[in-house]
Amino acid sequence: MPQIVDVEEKLICFHCGELCSDRSIAKEEKVFCCEGCKLVYEVLNENNLCTYYDLNTAPGVTKNAKSSGKRYDYLDDPDISEKLVEFKNDQLFKISFFIPEIHCSSCIWLLENLYKVDSRIIESRVDFPAKKVFIKANTSIKISEIVSILDLIGYEPRLSLDELEKKDTKSFNKSLYIKVGVAGFAFGNIMMLSFPEYLSVKDDVKSFGIFFQLIMILLSLPVLFYCSADYFISAWKGLKQKFINIDFPLSLGIFALWGRSIFEITTGSGPGYMDSFAGLIFFLLLGKVFQNKTYEYFNFERNYKSYFPISITKKLKNGEEQIIPLSKIAVKDRILIRNNEIIPADSIVIDGQANVDYSFVTGESLPQFKTKGEKVFAGGKQIGGLIELEIIKEVSQSYLTRLWNDFIVSKNRENRLTKFSNLVSKYFTLAILLLAFSAVIIWWESGLYNVISVVTAVLIVACPCALALSAPFALGNTLRLFGRNNFYIKNINVVEDLSHVDSVVFDKTGTLTENQEIGIIFEGMELTDHESALIKSAVKNSLHPLSKIIYRYLSQSAELKVDSFDEKPGSGGRALVDGSEVLYGSRSLVDKIEKNGEDKDETPWGSKVYISIDSIYKGCFRVKNKYREGIEEVIRETSAKKEVYILSGDNSSEMENLSKLIDPKRIRFNQSPSDKMEFVDEMHKLNRKVLMIGDGLNDAAALSKAEVGISLSDDLMNFTPASDALIHGSSLKLLPGFIKQAVSTMNVVKWSFVISSIYNIAGISVALSGNLSPLFAAILMPVSSISVVIFTTLGTFYTAKKHKLSI
Amino acid sequence: MSAIYILIGASLVVATGFLIAFLWAVKSGQMDDRYTPSVRMLFDDEIKISKKQNDSSLSNEQEKKELN
Numbered sequence: 001m002p003q004i005v006d007v008e009e010k011l012i013c014f015h016c017g018e019l020c021s022d023r024s025i026a027k028e029e030k031v032f033c034c035e036g037c038k039l040v041y042e043v044l045n046e047n048n049l050c051t052y053y054d055l056n057t058a059p060g061v062t063k064n065a066k067s068s069g070k071r072y073d074y075l076d077d078p079d080i081s082e083k084l085v086e087f088k089n090d091q092l093f094k095i096s097f098f099i100p101e102i103h104c105s106s107c108i109w110l111l112e113n114l115y116k117v118d119s120r121i122i123e124s125r126v127d128f129p130a131k132k133v134f135i136k137a138n139t140s141i142k143i144s145e146i147v148s149i150l151d152l153i154g155y156e157p158r159l160s161l162d163e164l165e166k167k168d169t170k171s172f173n174k175s176l177y178i179k180v181g182v183a184g185f186a187f188g189n190i191m192m193l194s195f196p197e198y199l200s201v202k203d204d205v206k207s208f209g210i211f212f213q214l215i216m217i218l219l220s221l222p223v224l225f226y227c228s229a230d231y232f233i234s235a236w237k238g239l240k241q242k243f244i245n246i247d248f249p250l251s252l253g254i255f256a257l258w259g260r261s262i263f264e265i266t267t268g269s270g271p272g273y274m275d276s277f278a279g280l281i282f283f284l285l286l287g288k289v290f291q292n293k294t295y296e297y298f299n300f301e302r303n304y305k306s307y308f309p310i311s312i313t314k315k316l317k318n319g320e321e322q323i324i325p326l327s328k329i330a331v332k333d334r335i336l337i338r339n340n341e342i343i344p345a346d347s348i349v350i351d352g353q354a355n356v357d358y359s360f361v362t363g364e365s366l367p368q369f370k371t372k373g374e375k376v377f378a379g380g381k382q383i384g385g386l387i388e389l390e391i392i393k394e395v396s397q398s399y400l401t402r403l404w405n406d407f408i409v410s411k412n413r414e415n416r417l418t419k420f421s422n423l424v425s426k427y428f429t430l431a432i433l434l435l436a437f438s439a440v441i442i443w444w445e446s447g448l449y450n451v452i453s454v455v456t457a458v459l460i461v462a463c464p465c466a467l468a469l470s471a472p473f474a475l476g477n478t479l480r481l482f483g484r485n486n487f488y489i490k491n492i493n494v495v496e497d498l499s500h501v502d503s504v505v506f507d508k509t510g511t512l513t514e515n516q517e518i519g520i521i522f523e524g525m526e527l528t529d530h531e532s533a534l535i536k537s538a539v540k541n542s543l544h545p546l547s548k549i550i551y552r553y554l555s556q557s558a559e560l561k562v563d564s565f566d567e568k569p570g571s572g573g574r575a576l577v578d579g580s581e582v583l584y585g586s587r588s589l590v591d592k593i594e595k596n597g598e599d600k601d602e603t604p605w606g607s608k609v610y611i612s613i614d615s616i617y618k619g620c621f622r623v624k625n626k627y628r629e630g631i632e633e634v635i636r637e638t639s640a641k642k643e644v645y646i647l648s649g650d651n652s653s654e655m656e657n658l659s660k661l662i663d664p665k666r667i668r669f670n671q672s673p674s675d676k677m678e679f680v681d682e683m684h685k686l687n688r689k690v691l692m693i694g695d696g697l698n699d700a701a702a703l704s705k706a707e708v709g710i711s712l713s714d715d716l717m718n719f720t721p722a723s724d725a726l727i728h729g730s731s732l733k734l735l736p737g738f739i740k741q742a743v744s745t746m747n748v749v750k751w752s753f754v755i756s757s758i759y760n761i762a763g764i765s766v767a768l769s770g771n772l773s774p775l776f777a778a779i780l781m782p783v784s785s786i787s788v789v790i791f792t793t794l795g796t797f798y799t800a801k802k803h804k805l806s807i
Numbered sequence: 808m809s810a811i812y813i814l815i816g817a818s819l820v821v822a823t824g825f826l827i828a829f830l831w832a833v834k835s836g837q838m839d840d841r842y843t844p845s846v847r848m849l850f851d852d853e854i855k856i857s858k859k860q861n862d863s864s865l866s867n868e869q870e871k872k873e874l875n
Contacts, residue, residue, distance in 0.1 A: 055850075105846045112847065128843040177833045185826040189819065211812065215819070 015041050015154075017058030040154045044110070047117050052110045059106030061154050072144035072151075074311040074323045075159075081143050092122060094136050095143065097150065097157035102131045110153065117149055133157075159310040176292065180285045183227040186219040187278035194275045198775055213265045216274040224258050228281045246425035246468055249432055253463020254280065260456040273460065276777045280465050283785045291472035291492050293479055307379070307697065308344050308395070313337075315388060326395060333391045337382045345378050345391050346398045352387035356380035359509050360696040362649045362672070366546075366623060379697060419496060420746065421471045424753060425464065432462040439768055450770065457772040461763030465781060466756030466788040471749050474792035478745040481800045481807060486728035487710075487738055494724045497708045498742035500689045504638050505680070505702070507694035508648035508658075511712050513625040514729070520546075520553045524611070524619010531613055532557040538575035538582035541565050546609050547573075547584070550621050572609075583612045625654055630733035635661045637736040643688075647671045647679060649698050677701035691739075693732075697721055737803040744799035751795070752788045759784035 011020040014030040015037035025032045032038040040060060044052055052059060075081060087094040101107070107126070111133045114124040120141035125134045133155075135146060150157055193212045231254065235247040257280065261272030314324045315334040326344055329335070334350065337343055343356065354370040361379035370376055376389065378398035395401060439454045475492035482489055489495065506512055527535070536554040539547035541562065560578040567573035572585010583589060587610050609621040638644050645666045646658055652669040659667065668679070676694075680702045683690045692699065692706035695713060700721035703709030711720040714729040727735075763780050766772055800807050832838065 105849070108843060108846050109850050112850075126843055126847075127840040128846065129840060174833055174838070177838055178830055181826060181829045181833065185822060185829075189822055192818070193815070212815075215815070 013037050013058060013060075014053070015058060015060035017060075036154075040152070043117070043152055049110060049113055049116055052106050055106040055109055056104050059104050061101045061103075072147045072323075074325050075143045075147060077325055079327070080310070080325050084143060088139070090139065092136055092138055094134065095146070096132050096134045097147070097159075098130075098132055099150070099155045099157050100131060101155050102126065102128060102133075107155070111150075111155060114149065117153070118145070121146065121149075160308060173292065176285065176289060179227045179230075180282070180289060182222050183278060183282040183285055186223045186227075187275070187282040190216050190219050190275045190278045194271065194774075194778070197271045198778070213272065216272070217262065217265060220258060220261070220274050220277060223278050223281050224254070227285060228254055231284070243422075244426045244429050245422045246428075246464065249425060249429045249462070249464050250284070250468055252429075252432070252459050253465070256456045256459035257463070260453070260460065263452075271774055273774050273777050276460070276774070276781050279778070280463065280781060283782070284465060284468055287469045287472035287476075287789075291476040291479075293476060293483075307342070309342060312344055329391060329395065331391050331394060335389050335391065337387050337389060339382060339384060339386075341382055343376055343378055343380045343382065343389065344398075345395045346393040347376055347389040347391045349374050349376060350388040350390050352385055354382060354387045354389075355384040357383050360698070362696075362698050364509065364650050420749065421467065421753075425467070428464060428467070432459065435462065435764060435768075442768070443770070454768065454770050457767035457770070458764055460777060461767045461772065461780070462760050463781075464756065464760070466759060466784040467753055469785050470752035470756060470788050470792050473789050474745050474749045474752065474796055477793055477796040478741060478800070481741070481796065481805055482725075482738060484807065485734055485738070485805050486731040487725065487734070488727070489725040490723075494708060495742050495745055497689075497724070498691065498739060499746045501642065501691040501708060501739065503643045503645065503683055503688045503690050505645045505647060505683075505690060505692045505706070506635075507676075507692075507696070507699045508625075508646055508654065509650050510695035511693055511699075511732075512631050512646070513627055514714075520549050520621050521624050522553075522619055522621050524617075527618065529557065531618065533560050534577045534580055534582050534613055535584070535611060537562050537577045538565075538573070538584060541575075542567055542573055542584075546621070546623070549623070550584075550609060553621070580614050584609055586610065623653075625657070627657075628729065628732055632661060634733055634735050638739070642691075642739075645679070647676050647702075649673075649676075673698045673701050677705055680705040693727070693735075694721070734805060737805050740803045741796075741800055741805060744803070745796055748792055748795035748799065752792050755791060756784060756788050 011031050012018070013020050013033035015032055018033045020031050020033045025035060025038050027038060027041065030041065032041065037060060044050055075084065085093050085095050099111075102111070108128055111126050112124055114121045114135065118141065120138040121135060122138060123136040126132070127134065133150075137146060147157055147159075193216055196212075228251075231247045232251050234245060235251040238245040238248060254277070257273050257277040261274050261277060264270035264272045308326060310326060311323050312326050312329060313336040314322050314329070315336055316322055321336060329345065335344075335347070349370050349372055351372065354374070354376055355367050356370060356376050357367040358364050358377070358380045359367075360381070361377070367383055368380075375392070378393075378395070378401065393399075436455045436458045439458050440451055443451045443454050472492065475495045478495050479489055479492055482495075489498075532554050536551060536557045537560040539550050540559070542548075563576040563579075565573065565575045568585075568589075572583065572589040575582045575584075587608070589610070608623070611618045611620060635644055639662055643666070644662050646662065646668070648654070648667070648669050649671055650669060655664065655667065655669070658664075668675075671679070676699060680690050680692060684705075690706040691708045691710070692702050693710045693712055694700075694703055695711060699711075703711060703721055703723045708725065709723040710725045710727050711723040712727050712729055712732060713720045720726055759780065763772075763777075766776065797807050
């Protein structure tokens with residue numbers, strides 16, 4: 001029977017794929033959600049770039065909320081352009097931009113065809129994983145023009161203060177690849193040359209033996225001196241600090257392998273173990289490559305400089321506006337801040353109504369209202385109309401900057417494999433040395449030659465290559481699994497730290513609650529449809545953020561004609577709508593008319609809006625934080641095994657809700673950034689290992705102090721404070737799973753240590769008997785390494801599945 | 808069996824050639840971005856296909872005109 005399905009035709013923007021309200025914005029049968037999207041389409045259409053739309057449906061990024069048509073003249077300022085340009089000669093220059101919007105193959109195609117838009121752009125290349133575009137252009141084009149083109153087609157580059165400081169992080173990776181290449185080359189060729197040896201075809205090729213072995217020695221030299229140099233250096237550094245790390249027994253094994261092979265070859269007593277030697281280094285380096293997975297486009301070391309814009313609109317004395325670089329701003333300058341722009345320095349409001357959202361800086365969820373003459377701090381975001389400010393402190397002297405410089409300490413956790421494997425290796429090394437020593441005693445009577453051969457055999461077989469491989473593969477795999485679940489950690493050491501955590505500290509605003517949506521509830525008499533309409537119409541013209549939320553809350557109601565409207569910033573407003581007088585705002589304003597409200601608290605016009613209609617008190621709108629989905633489950637599950645705390649920079653209005661989840665003693669309100677940091681310090685004094693999860697600059701100090709600091713964001717390309725890991729807001733519900741997976745991963749590492757010790761014991765017993773043949777060594781080494789790699793990989797996949805992470 | 812000398816020598820030369828090619832590839836930055844080239848490679852094809860389609864649709868139109 002044929003099924004009849006009603007397909008409701010949805011109007012989807014041809015450019016960005018968002019739903020369109022109607023067909024009003026259209027061109028050539030194509031519908032757009034906004035003029036911005038249409039404009040981008042027109043530009044692309046003019047330049048024959050519509051393949052962009054063939055590669056993917058609706059590949060664009062909505063231009064809806066984005067300000068377009070900005071001026072970028074300031075980029076041509078010699079001071080700035082000099083820092084941005086990477087290479088320049090008489091004819092051309094090279095420049096690269098970070099563009100967070102790059103997300104699909106259409107983006108790559110379009111950005112690599114920029115030359116079709118402007119012929120002065122010679123070539124453009126996209127690095128997709130890094131979300132960067134590298135542009136080679138003729139010197140006749142200005143930087144500001146290139147950026148304008150990018151902006152026009154919907155790819156506005158990220159230009160923040162720290163873009164001016166370029167750092168190169170790739171050199172380490174490159175040398176590692178080269179080392180792997182060289183070791184692999186030597187391994188393959190030595191293996192081929194040792195083949196006659198494996199097959200024992202000694203009679204036929206005996207005459208070539210010396211020739212082959214000479215080549216093997218030549219091939220082994222770069223492996224010893226170049227590829228394995230890092231292990232020796234690390235072992236030596238450890239010894240100097242009187243500390244035996246895992247690289248020490250490794251280095252011993254490497255030296256024993258190579259030294260004994262040279263000895264055997266030169267004395268003609270045997271074929272040596274050059275194949276095992278090169279193979280060992282090759283596998284070890286592969287492990288290093290695997291554990292060094294990095295997320296290039298995430299920056300874990302961001303500081304306040306990447307939060308601030310690169311430029312600011314300055315108002316000159318003659319009233320003209322000029323866009324200047326932020327670095328050139330000075331005290332007493334007048335600046336203009338538009339909707340959604342960040343205040344770069346502490347200043348005083350000169351004109352306009354400042355409505356500053358400090359949620360990112362202080363953790364307060366509601367914007368603050370400031371009028372003429374009041375002080376605003378750096379880092380706040382203006383919501384609403386244009387304001388004029390006068391700078392009172394330089395950027396580097398502002399509250400936010402000082403806060404950052406005073407408290408942020410950078411954690412040094414590089415240059416170590418893991419605490420656990422280093423601990424194990426200490427005992428492991430002692431055991432090997434003990435074994436080697438006992439071998440000396442056992443074989444002492446049979447002569448020096450036998451002693452040397454047995455001792456080196458012990459060192460060779462006991463070389464903890466499987467041990468050294470298990471941690472990189474288990475932790476590296478978990479790092480990738482986390483990444484697949486939108487939890488990005490800086491390096492593998494974070495997994496081990498995460499497994500030791502026993503206290504979890506959450507920030508409230510923006511972490512437990514959603515930032516974009518502030519919920520609202522009405523308390524009081526039930527409103528009729530007409531009354532709702534009256535309120536909606538009254539608050540329509542109000543600039544206050546709460547009014548806007550109320551307006552949205554009542555979006556279903558009708559809109560009536562407003563006869564008069566008057567608002568007093570800081571207290572509320574009065575509107576005549578359809579013949580009725582509507583008062584809204586602070587309690588005192590509304591109370592003048594009616595005093596029968598039972599609520600006695602004197603909350604300023606901040607978190608509550610009181611309403612009266614025709615002098616009758618109707619009730620109040622109260623802000624209610626909207627919690628992230630599944631947050632109760634997360635807190636319940638986490639607090640089963642760990643101590644959970646909540647620190648909030650906000651007022652205590654949410655106490656009631658939060659105390660349902662955890663013990664009220666573990667919730668603290670009105671916490672300043674330094675309070676949060678001191679809290680972590682206190683926990684350290686109690687010997688606790690702290691996991692801190694926060695989203696804003698107000699958490700930055702605490703994040704850097706905690707054992708593991710996770711910054712949470714709904715858009716990871718946006719600014720996040722420096723931390724050990726980044727988590728996407730939607731993945732917070734998986735947090736208990738992440739912690740469990742970290743613990744399981746460490747267990748997998750421990751079990752693989754057991755497996756590799758079994759191999760070592762088996763090998764050592766053969767070695768002590770004095771019968772270690774090169775073939776046995778050549779087989780044992782890769783078999784043990786490969787089985788450990790397989791075990792750790794499968795083990796981490798299995799545990800991840802158990803903890804409900806997607807694999 | 809002395810041919811082995813030449814063969815071993817030849818195989819080493821070939822392998823060294825590959826090693827040098829690899830080192831050059833890493834040093835010239837070809838390993839920096841291991842994702843984008845895989846996408847870029849597909850573009851050229853698609854553009855050619857769309858051109859061909861255009862051509863064929865053109866020729867179809869021409870045919871129609873001729874038929875008329």
